[in-house]
Amino acid sequence: MAIGKAPQAFPRSEYLRRLALVKSEMARRNVDALVINSWANITYLTGNFTRMLAMHALVVSTREEEPTLIVRRMCAPGAFHQSFLSHDKVIGYSESYVGKHDRDGFDAVIDFIHDLGVASRGIGLELGNLTAQAAEKFKARLPNADIVDCTKAVDWIRGVKSDLEVEVMRQAAALADAAVMRAAEVIRPGVREADAAVEIMTAQVRGAAGVPPATGLRPLLMKSSPRVCTPHILWSEDVFRDGSQIDMEVSGNRHQYMAALMRSFTIGAPSDRLLRLHEAHAAGIEAALNVIRPGRTCSDVAEVVYRAIEKHGFKKESRCGYAIGIESQTSAWIEPTASFGIGDITELKPNMTFHLMMGNWVEEEFGYEISETICVTDSGVEVLTRAPRQLFQL
Amino acid sequence: MAIGKAPQAFPRSEYLRRLALVKSEMARRNVDALVINSWANITYLTGNFTRMLAMHALVVSTREEEPTLIVRRMCAPGAFHQSFLSHDKVIGYSESYVGKHDRDGFDAVIDFIHDLGVASRGIGLELGNLTAQAAEKFKARLPNADIVDCTKAVDWIRGVKSDLEVEVMRQAAALADAAVMRAAEVIRPGVREADAAVEIMTAQVRGAAGVPPATGLRPLLMKSSPRVCTPHILWSEDVFRDGSQIDMEVSGNRHQYMAALMRSFTIGAPSDRLLRLHEAHAAGIEAALNVIRPGRTCSDVAEVVYRAIEKHGFKKESRCGYAIGIESQTSAWIEPTASFGIGDITELKPNMTFHLMMGNWVEEEFGYEISETICVTDSGVEVLTRAPRQLFQL
Structure with a gap:
């Protein structure tokens, strides 16, 4: 048959x-x-x-x-x-x-x-x-x-999506949001990172009411102190501790379309320096959202982001975003084309989707991650991911 | 710092x-x-x-x-x-x-x-x-x-492991076993495949009492009727149904060492033809385990497996195993070296590890998967995975 x-x-x-x-x-x-x-x-x-x-x-x-x-x-x-x-x-x-x-x-x-x-x-x-x-x-x-x-x-x-593709990415974004909200529930002192990771991945696959389940899974990147400056690793065998910072990179997956989302968490109050780092990068995201619209270039976006971060007393070296869509063979989010980097003159067009990404690994034990997956619209930008844009204090 | x-x-x-x-x-x-x-x-x-x-x-x-x-x-x-x-x-x-x-x-x-x-x-x-x-x-x-x-x-x-590596692979095998046993608990008619998949992946990461958690995760390959002849896909958006066959490919991961394990499940009694397919491939595994020892070649193993399967009235075209160890960049299990295939004259040595693999996709809707991860010992073979070697009837 x-x-x-x-x-x-x-x-x-x-x-x-x-x-x-x-x-x-x-x-x-x-x-x-x-x-x-x-x-x-x-x-x-x-x-x-x-x-x-x-x-x-x-x-x-x-x-x-x-x-x-x-x-x-x-x-x-x-x-x-x-x-x-x-x-x-x-x-x-x-x-x-x-x-x-x-x-x-x-x-x-x-x-x-x-x-x-x-x-x-x-x-x-x-x-x-x-x-x-x-x-x-x-x-x-x-x-x-x-x-x-x-x-x-x-x-x-494939950098310019159809409306159908953008709708699938909205569903993927909802799965990423669900994972972040679940993380805020399960990260507690004494919990094994691996145990929290499976709870978060479960939310990432199962989704929320009304959201169809994920059709794939990129294993969770979750970095707890002292690993907050290690962008590309999974959970460790350790437990969470009082005073720890946890940086997380999640993504929803619908029909292999990925929406990526980074959020950071602290157990207890964050240091003043970390709060300032958060504010600098939240300002970077705001600045980008204010400038993204058809006709602007990727470089325009990078410029306002870097300027906003520098205004807050920090410096970011790596690009602040890249085209995103279908998962790559190595489970990478990136489409190997346009980046929010100085000198990338790719012109923004409606239905281009990007991971607007403020990962900044400042020193070996001091870094921060916050991001959104966004879609260029006819007149501006739609933020597909909707988890609260905050440094989560647990 | x-x-x-x-x-x-x-x-x-x-x-x-x-x-x-x-x-x-x-x-x-x-x-x-x-x-x-x-x-x-x-x-x-x-x-x-x-x-x-x-x-x-x-x-x-x-x-x-x-x-x-x-x-x-x-x-x-x-x-x-x-x-x-x-x-x-x-x-x-x-x-x-x-x-x-x-x-x-x-x-x-x-x-x-x-x-x-x-x-x-x-x-x-x-x-x-x-x-x-x-x-x-x-x-x-x-x-x-x-x-x-x-x-x-x-x-x-790296084809020949040290005793330390084999011990890590034993831990990985215990995680794969836990995933299969969890699958037998959660696969039921009406359950969404995605919901079962996260339960199984949770067991795969969290492990069992006394087993350290996984340090990585290859997303679950789980194929329910009519997809029992599709070796390389993940769960679907469907629910399990009475009479369905489910083929599953799991692996434990410790320090990036993978132990792979395939088992198949039926909801309700299997057909006679499927039972015979199971018996043929279980006989293939038995035949391999009887012949694996230092000094034999990979081709020797393939020969006895193919002969056992043919004696039961079936034919398998693809190789019946390959070297396994550290996960590849594309999350593949295979080490790109020795295979249990006719003509592969690689000589077996103590502490070589293989995925002894009876996946056989006979027709577009008729196939079967059963496997073990094994280690060549000084005098024979150790089977690292220990889940019951059966066609699970749920």
Whole structure:
């Protein structure tokens, strides 16, 4: 018996709209077939979010309405089930391509390009996602093709969301909010960090009344004193203590769309210096929200944020936000395109979504995190995350 | 104030032992400095498991006892905190290397290699983990070096665990067991998959009495009918139903060491065909356990498994296991080295650990999963996971 379709996150017309944008970019670059390896880009163009651990590619051809997804055979039923693709557009390559020295799944992809009759035309590759060996194989087995580097081409297109996507991100944001509110309930002196982490992750998945559950989970980044200057680690084996500061990075996940949210907590009263650090970065967020609107650039946003923080006597070195949307292969939030950094002249457009991010790791044991996920609107900005924008005192 | 050290998973002597093995392999390959990018290999050699989303590298030099870890500055305190490395062996590169067109973190790594005085010697790279652009940069900026491809060199070394590592994997296995037993309690008709998933993940992190909590979490792969032939997806938004089959892939995580475990469940009595599929694959596991011992090859194991399954009237195409240990960057269980597959002549040695894996996706809606994480001993095999090896009927 053949597997059917899962409830689809988006209608077919939404995927065709996205594909039309990609095909138009392909035409501009003289590319007849575009080979996409990024998990996030494949999710964007098909709805599939099986964990494709073996070699895989989506091939978008200007000659066909639907693209073709080429995956390890065992992944094909799941990819068909989740995606909008027709049955014949999901090709499972056999186990004889797995774990071999002389061939791999990319050979199946190249065979498909030959079958498509475009092997002597413009072939787009995401070279930034391919190892040197894989790139070499494409060049060697497509000697007459005009290889065009299309790294980030699809990432830039998905930077501007549709209204449907923004609605999904609102749901993701509600899950992130639920996690923060749960954290405020369960973080107490003597509680093991791991025990609090599972309560918070439970809220992050299960959500609140009226909010559908998460369809994925990025394990919780939660850093308690003395680890408040370690942005990218999970919970520890320690317990919370009186006087501790806890920094937390959560995200809701709906259909692989992430809304990110950072909040910090203290057990007991915060130090004056920490309060000032909070005020500086809350001012940074306010300043950004006042300036974000279509026509402004990412650099404009960064400038007002840095100025607001400096006015409060602190300095932030790293960028203060980045484009956000579909989860990356390494569970990162970031879309590898626009950043709120000085010199990034990306112009803001309606329905661009960003993680407006004030993480600032000032000294080895003094740092702070507060952020919102936001959406550029026609006339300004909508803050998707809604947890109280405060330093939580527990 | 400087951040201190987290409780260490292993003593310094254990890391020096591992480094001695790597340096000996470097000498064999005429490599003076080995540049390592794989998260898992870096965890293995340092204890660091911060999520290094920006460019990073560990440089092992034959001239220095400790290696040097080069990461984005904001990641340096966490990396120092978690690893055994001295303070001066964790170098944080500045934000001026991030999000730029003309340089990135690898420039900081290459600068370090020049400073080390080995830029004209043998330099080992994990080319299989580098994009074409990154590999090109190393070659261009180290024109007098003898570049040696050392892809998987460290992965092969970490294939044989120390007794300390095996003990950590026993703890991870106990967490996986706890998750399976919790699943048997919470999977019931009408329950939302997402709600069951968080209960199971809670057990996976929190563990059981006497077992320390998980230090990481791979989100739960749980597939209910009709998705029993989709190996690599998470829970869905559906509820469990009478007559459903549920296949589950869990893993415990201690200090990033994973023990993996697959079990399947039915709500109500299983079909005769499914029972026979279970018996075939349970026989496959038995056959493997009877043959695994030092001196046998991976291919020997595969042969007896395939034969046992075929004797029961089924056929399995994919490999029936692979080396397992530290979690990969994409949350995969697999170590990219030895597999229980025909033709893999890797010789089994004491303290090699494998996921002995009978996942078999026979038709689009008919499949089965049962597995154990095992350790080769001096005279045979120890099964680390201990959940009842059965098709659970709920």
